[in-house]
Amino acid sequence: MNSLIDKYNIPGPRYTSYPTVPYWDETTFSPEQWKETVIRSFHETNAEEGISIYIHLPFCEALCTFCACHKRITKQHSVEVPYLESVLKEWKLYLELFDERPKLKELHLGGGTPTFFSP
Ligand code: SF4
Numbered sequence: 001m002n003s004l005i006d007k008y009n010i011p012g013p014r015y016t017s018y019p020t021v022p023y024w025d026e027t028t029f030s031p032e033q034w035k036e037t038v039i040r041s042f043h044e045t046n047a048e049e050g051i052s053i054y055i056h057l058p059f060c061e062a063l064c065t066f067c068a069c070h071k072r073i074t075k076q077h078s079v080e081v082p083y084l085e086s087v088l089k090e091w092k093l094y095l096e097l098f099d100e101r102p103k104l105k106e107l108h109l110g111g112g113t114p115t116f117f118s119p
């Protein structure tokens with residue numbers, strides 16, 4: 001039991017919103033600053049430990065009354081493919097910013113309900 005507590009008692013990201021709250025103010029943060037931040041963060045982590053990727057999957061079939069996440073309630077699973085196409089399009093934009101192949105350390109899926117999507 002103690003080994004489980006030790007294993008998971010570490011700081012972790014809170015990723016219920018995308019973009020994360022510090023980036024919501026358009027008057028103090030620009031697309032160019034965002035790119036600079038991505039490039040700097042990539043260089044700081046990719047070569048040594050690898051990067052972590054978070055993919056927000058915002059769909060849920062029903063609304064939980066306590067929810068504060070960025071989500072869209074729907075039972076229409078036809079949204080899956082167009083959404084994933086948009087995610088892949090965004091990933092290509094990031095790849096254009098990187099000057100070396102990303103080394104993936106962690107992949108986080110959040111939402112929403114990630115299992116809304118078919119395998
Ligand atoms: S994002 Fe989570 S908490 Fe919010 S409605 Fe969906 S399943 Fe419920």
